[in-house]
Amino acid sequence: xxxxxxxxxxxxxxxxxxxxxxxxxxxxxxxxxxxxxxxxxxxxxxxxxxxxxxxxxxxxxxxxxxxxxxxxxxxxxxxxxxxxxxxxxxxxxxxxxxxxxxxxxxxxxxxxxxxxxxxxxxxxxxxxxxxxxxxxxxxxxxxxxxxxxxxxxxxxxxxxxxxxxxxxxxxxxxxxxxxxxxxxxxxxxxxxxxxxxxxxxxxxxxxxxxxxxxxxxxxxxxxxxxxxxxxxxxxxxxxxxxxxxxxxxxxxxxxxxxxxxxxxxxxxxxxxxxxxxxxxxxxxxxxxxxxxxxxxxxxxxxxxxxxxxxxxxxxxxxxxxxxxxxxxxxx
Numbered sequence: 001x002x003x004x005x006x007x008x009x010x011x012x013x014x015x016x017x018x019x020x021x022x023x024x025x026x027x028x029x030x031x032x033x034x035x036x037x038x039x040x041x042x043x044x045x046x047x048x049x050x051x052x053x054x055x056x057x058x059x060x061x062x063x064x065x066x067x068x069x070x071x072x073x074x075x076x077x078x079x080x081x082x083x084x085x086x087x088x089x090x091x092x093x094x095x096x097x098x099x100x101x102x103x104x105x106x107x108x109x110x111x112x113x114x115x116x117x118x119x120x121x122x123x124x125x126x127x128x129x130x131x132x133x134x135x136x137x138x139x140x141x142x143x144x145x146x147x148x149x150x151x152x153x154x155x156x157x158x159x160x161x162x163x164x165x166x167x168x169x170x171x172x173x174x175x176x177x178x179x180x181x182x183x184x185x186x187x188x189x190x191x192x193x194x195x196x197x198x199x200x201x202x203x204x205x206x207x208x209x210x211x212x213x214x215x216x217x218x219x220x221x222x223x224x225x226x227x228x229x230x231x232x233x234x235x236x237x238x239x240x241x242x243x244x245x246x247x248x249x250x251x252x253x254x255x256x257x258x259x260x261x262x263x264x265x266x267x268x269x270x271x272x273x274x275x276x277x278x279x280x281x282x283x284x285x286x287x288x289x290x291x292x293x294x295x296x297x298x299x300x301x302x303x304x305x306x307x308x309x310x311x312x313x314x315x316x317x318x319x320x321x322x323x324x325x326x327x328x329x330x331x
Contacts, residue, residue: 011304014078017229021073025066064319071312075305083297091132091292092197093150095185096123099204101141102169106205108242108251109154110276115241118276119203122283126201127154127161127285136188140181141167141174142210149188157251175209178202182224182235182262199290200232200268205241207254225262234270236286240279283321 002012013019104116127135135157137148148160167173182200189198211220228235237259243251247317256270263270269289271282 001067002298011079011081012202014080016077018073018077021054021076022070025069029066034044057059061319061322064315064322068312068314068319070318071237071308071315075308077305079304080125080307081302081304082150083302084299091130091134091180092199092200093134093189094138094290095136095138095188097138097140097144097181097185097202097204097208098123098164099141099176099178099202100139100166102166102171102174103205103241104166104243105169106241106245109240109274109279110145113276115205116164116219118279119238119240120164122279123201124158124161125280126156126283126287130290137161137164138181138185138188139164140177140184142172144176144177144181146184146185146188173208175210176204176206176208177181177218178204178206178208178259179211179218179220179222179224183219183227186227186231186233189228189231197290198231200228200233200266201286202237202259203240204237204259206241208258221258221262225265225309227244229264229265233266234290235266236271236289237263238271238273238279238282238286242274286304315320 002016010293041192098116098119103135104119107112107114109115109118127133131154134150134152135148135154137147137157139145139147147164148157150156208221211218225235239254239256239259241251243253248253256272260270261321262268269286271280271285273282
């Protein structure tokens with residue numbers, strides 16, 4: 001009954017069983033009719049004589065009394081309005097980790113766009129598609145650089161993303177320090193607010209070449225992955241392009257063992273995107289995995305019994321007043 005009532009008038013009753021009292025009203029009227037009145041207000045009508053307005057309306061006080069009782073019963077049943085509250089999305093904190101080494105200028109994925117531009121375009125699409133997530137941006141080559149911590153200001157983040165460029169070719173910065181970048185990402189999440197789902201999406205086209213056997217003091221992808229795992233941060237590496245350029249213009253496949261291990265340890269997925277279409281598919285796959293959770297529908301209960309109560313009292317007083325004035329009866 002409540003569902004139908006709410007659909008019709010936007011109200012529901014907290015104690016609908018009290019409406020059963022309405023069934024007593026016609027029983028009381030029937031008992032009154034059988035008992036008869038104690039006195040006559042008017043003389044019996046005489047055929048041929050006009051009937052006054054007061055005589056025609058002599059049942060008005062009784063009708064008002066019945067309606068008043070019905071309204072008071074409805075008020076006792078506690079009509080309420082459930083005002084829906086806005087759904088709150090439980091968004092994630094997503095950190096985009098973008099490789100800006102000079103090899104990201106290759107156009108093997110799209111003749112009209114570099115690897116970096118393809119990665120930036122797909123990252124921007126992901127940001128626009130997830131308005132409830134806080135996105136951050138970290139770039140890396142030899143060293144990681146936090147461009148923007150996770151934020152809901154997606155327009156500002158898009159502006160930062162648009163300004164990202166690769167480092168100078170063959171310069172001191174032109175390396176791939178993937179482990180250092182992941183460790184910096186872990187540091188960001190370790191100092192952030194708790195409660196949100198934490199995700200790292202890495203877009204790179206190279207292998208780790210900073211943390212090697214000759215540089216034991218540098219942090220590699222696997223130790224950094226352990227840090228992310230301990231923080232509960234899922235990491236999704238996306239390897240873009242056809243590989244490293246060879247001396248004769250050919251593409252040499254990359255060794256993906258380390259990034260695959262990072263993905264597996266943290267509960268993420270490894271994506272391989274040799275061209276722009278594959279890149280879009282990988283991003284869609286990750287987007288589907290990182291579902292946005294919503295709270296259950298919530299309502300604010302607004303009491304609506306007062307109008308029925310006041311109307312019932314007003315009609316009851318009006319009925320009493322009319323019985324004592326216009327339609328007063330005498331024994």
